[in-house]
Amino acid sequence: MPKLDAIDRKIIRSLQEDGKISIGELAEKVGLSPSPCARRVRLMEQAGIIKGYAAIIDQKKVGLPISAFASIKLERQREEDLDRFEDAVSRWPEVLDCYLMTGQRDYLMRVVAADLEAYERFIKDKLTRLDNIASIETSFALGQVKRAELLPIAR
């Protein structure tokens, strides 16, 4: 894994703020000429540091105002039980974020939905269909205060 220097970090920062910035502009921002700048970007893409580029969409404006957080406890926590659960989660498009947690609960996931009914359908038709679920606790978000893409990387 290549080490990141100050210029790499500047590049990452700029690309998180604007993924569509041109190489020329980016190069100018970080104090390089376009070629070496493009080379650094390519290397970071290949190394998986830059995983990809995405348009950021307003959830509400596309009819998905609900974010529900579900805390999930499994009955068994062997490696293969976790893998099976994680495979399922990866396939469900309603689950936007999912973390394996320390402490009481095993997983914390954020599920988006058009309304409460759609969320209930997700729980009933998908989540509870898995054997191995010990408990589910849901809290709903009243609003998104922040969802940032910009990681707090040292300058």
Next chain:
Amino acid sequence: MPKLDAIDRKIIRSLQEDGKISIGELAEKVGLSPSPCARRVRLMEQAGIIKGYAAIIDQKKVGLPISAFASIKLERQREEDLDRFEDAVSRWPEVLDCYLMTGQRDYLMRVVAADLEAYERFIKDKLTRLDNIASIETSFALGQVKRAELLPIAR
């Protein structure tokens, strides 16, 4: 606010999967010629449906392996108390996600950090400096199972 038809939704879907796809390729994918396709993208950008474009960065690979979830309860919940809290959150780069919640806890936020010490510093130097914090409960993520950008929009 313009209504989204099936083609708009396809465009959104493609742009979430690859924010850097060219207009030509995108047009082909959604079954349009480039000009109207570019126009639809521009309109959705202006309407704020597409909020922007960002590079997706691997948190671990840039030295930020810790994700901590902090549940926060405020002492007072008047409009202005919430606003003040949300302003602070918006300014703190360590907080990547933050939601206003129903139920017992007022806010749920995800804080990223290089290590536990950095997280503690965030809590001590920033979060607890706010008056109006009644309680903080932290759980740590052992790993990120999923963080998707692709919203589950009806086809």
Next chain:
DNA sequence: GTTGAAAAAGATCATCA
């Protein structure tokens, strides 16, 4: 909404320092 063409901007690559 489509097509086609021309102008402008951007990406890429070989090469040299």
Next chain:
DNA sequence: TGATGATCTTTTTCAAC
């Protein structure tokens, strides 16, 4: 690792249909 310059691709912006 960075700079330069030639080349090739893509985007944008028109017009006309």
